[in-house]
Amino acid sequence: MKTIKIVKIGGNIINNEKALNSFLADFAQLEGPKVLVHGGGKLASELASQLNIPVTMIEGRRVTDTQTLDVITMVYAGKINKQIVAQLQAYNANAIGFTGADGNTIVSVKRPAKPIDYGFAGDVVKVNPELPALLINHGVTPVFCAITHDANGQLLNTNADTIASEIAIGLSAHFSTELYYCFEKPGVLTDVNNDDSVLEHINTQTYTELKANGVIFEGMIPKLDNCFHALQHHVHKVHIGNTDMVFNPTNKHTSLAL
Template identity: 70%
Template sequence: MKTIKIIKIGGNIIDNEDALATFIKDFSTIAGPKVLVHGGGKLATKLATQMNIPVKMTEGRRITDTETLDIITMVYAGKINKNIVAQLQANQCNAIGLSGADGNTIVSEKRPVKTIDYGFVGDVKKVNTVVLNILLSNNVTPVFCAITHNENGQLLNTNADTIASELAIGLSSIFNTELYYCFEKNGVLESVEDDDSVIENINTESYKALKDNHIIFEGMLPKLDNCFHAINQNVQKVCIGKSDMLFNTNNKHTTITK
């Protein structure tokens, strides 16, 4: 089986024009099949402010109502996705921008209402690899925004980290799959303030201890849960760190193992 790299980038790259241009140039040089997944950064919030659409919160959680879903679709699938694709093309990477609706690649269901109704937020149910495999076999690089659909015509806002892990799991039936979460830090840190305090390896056992000792908390928990979900479902390699880890093997980062 060929090896594929699924690479997720977040706001620290998306929101910085120079960082994005550098990343895209480097990403284009990666040999072999690859998939890019991008988050939304701060642009959606900026657009909502410009349009005078308030951020909707319920019990401290952000809600995706119809207007917010429209904004997300415009910013993620429109502005960010198409500009990334155009820049990849300029770097001779034959990219194609996708939401989960395109090619029916990622099917999700609206998150069930328990105490909170999150609105148009989707939990991934299924990744269809048919169209993805056709594209990848023809050296076309899929670029995913964080939007999926429910097969009944409804688009759904979906966590970009989850999209990356589910794509990696789905593609593991036809590729050796490597999943890279790029963010603003060098990896999972012992001490949040010290970017050199990278924990280079986390396994199921040490993860439990790191949680119990409150060294890993808050926003890192869902990211790491996505990592362990992937590594426990046939993904061969899962790494977290700065995007430099992809291009410089000496760059410290965190590797997740079973």
């Protein structure tokens, strides 16, 4: 079974044109099947401000009302996604952009309004990997943005980490899947102010202990929850760190195991 790399990048790359182009140049040269998943960066918030659309965040997550959904669709599925696809083409990597609605690849349900109403936020219920797998086997690289659909005509804003995890799970029926979560730090740290304090290996037992001791907290918890969810559903390997780990596996980063 072929090995595929599913790589998720966030705002620290998307918000920096030079860093994004450098990453895409390396990603295009990455041998073997691959998928890229990206978030939205700060561009959606900037455009919303320009349009006098309030940006509301609760516990670090965006509240997606009708106007905000319009903005993120334009930014995520439009400007950012197509710029990434175009740049990959320039680097001789044949790529195609996806939302979850394209090819009916990712179906979600609107998150319940209680206890917190996040508006048009989607929770993934099904991935249909056949079309991406077909394209991948023909040398095409899918590029997914953080938008899904409910199969009834409604687009939904969906966490990009979750999309990456669910795509990796879906593709595990066709490939040996390796999932890479790239962010600004070299891995999960025991001290957020010390980049040398990387935890190189975390399993379910140590994860529970690290949470109980307050070493892992806030935004890192949902990211790691996605990691272990993937491992529990046939994803072969999961890694967290900066983009260097994707191209240089010996670089220090965090590897997850059950």
